[in-house]
Amino acid sequence: MIAQTPSLRSLSRFFFAANAAELQNAYDGLAAEATPPLPVVEEWKAVEFSFNRLFVGPRTLQAPPYASIYLDGDDTRLMGASTSRVRQLYAMLGLASPWQNQIPDDHLALELDALWQIEQALASVSSPQLEDARAYLIARLQAWVPAFVGRIQAAPQVHPAIVAVAGALTRALSTVDHVAAC
Amino acid sequence: MHESKSSGAKNIELALGSTLSRRSFLKILMMTGAAAALPSTGLLRSFSQEGPAFGRATFAGLGAYQTFRNACPRNCYDTCGIVSYVKDGVLEFVEGEPTSTYTDGGLCVKGYAYPRTVYSPDRIKYPMRQIGRGSGNWERISWEEALDAISGKILEIKEKDGSLLGMALTKYSGNFGITHYGVEGMLSSLGYTTRFVGTPCWPAGIDAQNYDMGNMWCNDPEDMVQAKYIIVWGANPAYCSVHSLKYIYEAKKRGAKVVVIDPVLTQTAVKGDEYWQVKPGSDGALALAMSRHLIDQGLVNRDWAAANGLGYDEYEAYIKANVTVEWGAEQAGLPVDVVKRVAEEFAAADPATIWIGYGMQRHVNGGVNVRAIDALVAMTGNVGKPGGGARYGHLFTWGFNYNAMVQAAPEGSVGYTGATGPKGEFDTGQGADATASYTDRTFNINKIGQEILDAQDPPVRLLWIANKNVVSQDFDKNKIVKAFEKVEMIVAVDLFFNPTVEQADIVLPTVTPFEDWTVNVSYWHYWLHLNEQAIKPLFETKSDIEIASALSAVLNAKQPGSCTFPQNIDAKEMMIKEFNDGIYQLFGITSWEDLRKGAAKAKLPSSASWSDLKFATPSGKYEFKSEIAQTNGHTALPEYKAGREAYAPLRLLTPHAKHGLHSQFQNLDWMHDLNPEPLVYVHPQTAGAKGIVDGDTVRVFNPTGEVRLKAQLTNNVPADTLLMYEAWFSAKNTFNVNLLVDDVSSDMGAYKTGSPGVAIHDQFADIEKVAA
Numbered sequence A: 001m002i003a004q005t006p007s008l009r010s011l012s013r014f015f016f017a018a019n020a021a022e023l024q025n026a027y028d029g030l031a032a033e034a035t036p037p038l039p040v041v042e043e044w045k046a047v048e049f050s051f052n053r054l055f056v057g058p059r060t061l062q063a064p065p066y067a068s069i070y071l072d073g074d075d076t077r078l079m080g081a082s083t084s085r086v087r088q089l090y091a092m093l094g095l096a097s098p099w100q101n102q103i104p105d106d107h108l109a110l111e112l113d114a115l116w117q118i119e120q121a122l123a124s125v126s127s128p129q130l131e132d133a134r135a136y137l138i139a140r141l142q143a144w145v146p147a148f149v150g151r152i153q154a155a156p157q158v159h160p161a162i163v164a165v166a167g168a169l170t171r172a173l174s175t176v177d178h179v180a181a182c
Numbered sequence B: 001m002h003e004s005k006s007s008g009a010k011n012i013e014l015a016l017g018s019t020l021s022r023r024s025f026l027k028i029l030m031m032t033g034a035a036a037a038l039p040s041t042g043l044l045r046s047f048s049q050e051g052p053a054f055g056r057a058t059f060a061g062l063g064a065y066q067t068f069r070n071a072c073p074r075n076c077y078d079t080c081g082i083v084s085y086v087k088d089g090v091l092e093f094v095e096g097e098p099t100s101t102y103t104d105g106g107l108c109v110k111g112y113a114y115p116r117t118v119y120s121p122d123r124i125k126y127p128m129r130q131i132g133r134g135s136g137n138w139e140r141i142s143w144e145e146a147l148d149a150i151s152g153k154i155l156e157i158k159e160k161d162g163s164l165l166g167m168a169l170t171k172y173s174g175n176f177g178i179t180h181y182g183v184e185g186m187l188s189s190l191g192y193t194t195r196f197v198g199t200p201c202w203p204a205g206i207d208a209q210n211y212d213m214g215n216m217w218c219n220d221p222e223d224m225v226q227a228k229y230i231i232v233w234g235a236n237p238a239y240c241s242v243h244s245l246k247y248i249y250e251a252k253k254r255g256a257k258v259v260v261i262d263p264v265l266t267q268t269a270v271k272g273d274e275y276w277q278v279k280p281g282s283d284g285a286l287a288l289a290m291s292r293h294l295i296d297q298g299l300v301n302r303d304w305a306a307a308n309g310l311g312y313d314e315y316e317a318y319i320k321a322n323v324t325v326e327w328g329a330e331q332a333g334l335p336v337d338v339v340k341r342v343a344e345e346f347a348a349a350d351p352a353t354i355w356i357g358y359g360m361q362r363h364v365n366g367g368v369n370v371r372a373i374d375a376l377v378a379m380t381g382n383v384g385k386p387g388g389g390a391r392y393g394h395l396f397t398w399g400f401n402y403n404a405m406v407q408a409a410p411e412g413s414v415g416y417t418g419a420t421g422p423k424g425e426f427d428t429g430q431g432a433d434a435t436a437s438y439t440d441r442t443f444n445i446n447k448i449g450q451e452i453l454d455a456q457d458p459p460v461r462l463l464w465i466a467n468k469n470v471v472s473q474d475f476d477k478n479k480i481v482k483a484f485e486k487v488e489m490i491v492a493v494d495l496f497f498n499p500t501v502e503q504a505d506i507v508l509p510t511v512t513p514f515e516d517w518t519v520n521v522s523y524w525h526y527w528l529h530l531n532e533q534a535i536k537p538l539f540e541t542k543s544d545i546e547i548a549s550a551l552s553a554v555l556n557a558k559q560p561g562s563c564t565f566p567q568n569i570d571a572k573e574m575m576i577k578e579f580n581d582g583i584y585q586l587f588g589i590t591s592w593e594d595l596r597k598g599a600a601k602a603k604l605p606s607s608a609s610w611s612d613l614k615f616a617t618p619s620g621k622y623e624f625k626s627e628i629a630q631t632n633g634h635t636a637l638p639e640y641k642a643g644r645e646a647y648a649p650l651r652l653l654t655p656h657a658k659h660g661l662h663s664q665f666q667n668l669d670w671m672h673d674l675n676p677e678p679l680v681y682v683h684p685q686t687a688g689a690k691g692i693v694d695g696d697t698v699r700v701f702n703p704t705g706e707v708r709l710k711a712q713l714t715n716n717v718p719a720d721t722l723l724m725y726e727a728w729f730s731a732k733n734t735f736n737v738n739l740l741v742d743d744v745s746s747d748m749g750a751y752k753t754g755s756p757g758v759a760i761h762d763q764f765a766d767i768e769k770v771a772a
């Protein structure tokens, strides 16, 4: 069960990356454990440009990495009801985003980070509360990530490395789900 | 949320529903040591690491809204006051300012959509650099990297040219908040630079009113209720000034007659009692014809003209010798008897007023046409009267300190030595230092493409663009894009990746009004609105003055003394510094903080401008005959001036849209739902002759360029006219009316704004059907 937690962390870092070097770092972390193996990247700038078109800008984002876009039925407004809910969830865990009200709390990287932190804690303590929080977060991620991954796959000229990471994300979430259901 | 939701997930869902359960959940986590087991070496931080205050906000104050006062600064007549509702630091919704009788608690649909601007996923979030202009290949950079690159370029230019004239600024009306003149301040604080001066919007009319009355100064729009006769001449408030309509309706209810003059049957026109579909650019001829009829009928208020006018007799003599009602009516395309009747009704009504729209002065004869209309209002004695007046606009309430704007050049700065005029309509002259031996170099804001292509010694090396979507809104788009190739570095400060940003090297993310401190007034109504910072700036966005301040810090670190803009500014303090006693007195407030309770209105001696009939002209009179106009190359009297000759079979009009403000707002989804794609409106007769049916894809073309879009057939436009509304839809749509609008100047504007306007509505085109 703990086997996939490093990849949760690398996935979080990948989607939060600010530049090619950070992307590469996170990707290397993922590649070390990924099956099937991630494609070898020749030109990290190309990944960065594609990453920005998908998640940061320019233009209309190809795949906004925010839960509310997919969960609240409002495609073009951040900070929706589900953003506030996940902020409350973090608070229940005694956690908060240092970017509160600057970067929406439901950024994929932050939700993955919360899940990673829970997994880490559960490795050393047993807590029904944390189990519940974990189940909630997984269900939540599974409710929106498939649509998000669908947009990545459908985006024109998307870099194959990002499609591969999206695949790893899907697999990571389906594995944790399986474990959680046991 | 998820079909196979486990009981654990359901427990959490329940707990999320109440503050108490969330608190006790956390308490248990803490007691059992589970909270401490969270690594907190991730992105999310624990309350215990950051201190209790860090997380308190997420538990406290739920359900309670905080309210803030804001203003819509987007160059709309209405400049609405806004009340913003914020919960847990999130802007939830906005409503119109209830304390302003003008805003009257309501916004337009654009205003109500503001949270969707703030929280659009497509906002520019970080400073970014484009690797290859127009490539769409953007990398995120830090503010440090961005400012390092820009400051490096500035110092390189100074080194190479011995001056900063190679750095140019174009800025206009994306945000009219007073502190945003800090952009001009930033340029001044760097030295003498090149400025694109003037205004694309209303300069010909500004000059016209200055020749006639010595200033542009309109009555309070709220006094339109007192008018007995209202002519809305080339304005479309149903689209562009929705809050003014209520005064027109009220006047109608009290018995006033409303006549709308427009080449297009607008939403305003259908609300009037009478609509005149005039030929574009014929407004001067029409006003002269109406004046001729008043003269013939003895309906001129000669007492008023004799007491308050200069040169009326000469004007009358000119009209008698050169104008007949028949000629003017024919020019305008109207029946003679109708022109006569309305002229008579207008003269008989007391008070009677004309709202002179900005559309009608966007012609090669636009300025002189405004003068002829002004004269019509004056010769009926309606200037200076509540409920009367030649209403165009005003800058009466704009007497702020311009503290952010007025910055001294660094010592030893070298600049331009030629003659220079005002830098736009808001140039108060306060920044000018009469003893300085150098000035900025000024270029025509409306000919940015040509000016850059022509610029030499030095060329434009670094172009700073703020509050302006040049590539969408300036004229002759293709020329602009070509000219940009000559510029070594282009920096754009904006909210969205619009067509201008697409041509930039570096983009800096900026704030919406809700993330900013400033103060706003209108050029139409007389209210003053505070704009408070209601929420934290999203992502890494900064306001114009914060950018200036940060740039100053980097420059001074690299080369001490190279920039005088204050470093480490506080945006709120900068806002406060814009106020002065004059403003406090005018608005009857003792402190800017009074505005936190609501808007304030200027305490006017009369709702009428020029109520004391002391005009600001050299003679102190209303100048039917203006020597200054003559000195500036125009006729001293508002004589007839022919319009632009047609250069293609059909006239092309590209006015303001309903759901956008120039290139703003239309990119939001709400507007998109209301107005999903650009259309060209064609008269059925014209369409029929070209084999075009409703919904056909067409090509509209002229020597400047072409656009392809769908045709919509309508009787609202004349048969010889095509109409398409200006807009930037979004990155998905390359539609741009300025592919068809050239940069030919209007007659006036240089006197008071530094450059003439543009003959936006003196454009022509042809249309043909193409395969979809």
Ligand code: SF4
Pocket (backbone or CB within 6 Å): B072, B073, B074, B076, B077, B078, B079, B080, B107, B108, B109, B110, B111, B112, B241, B242, B243, B661
């Ligand atoms: S666009 Fe005009 S009418 Fe609409 S909210 Fe802004 S100022 Fe008011």
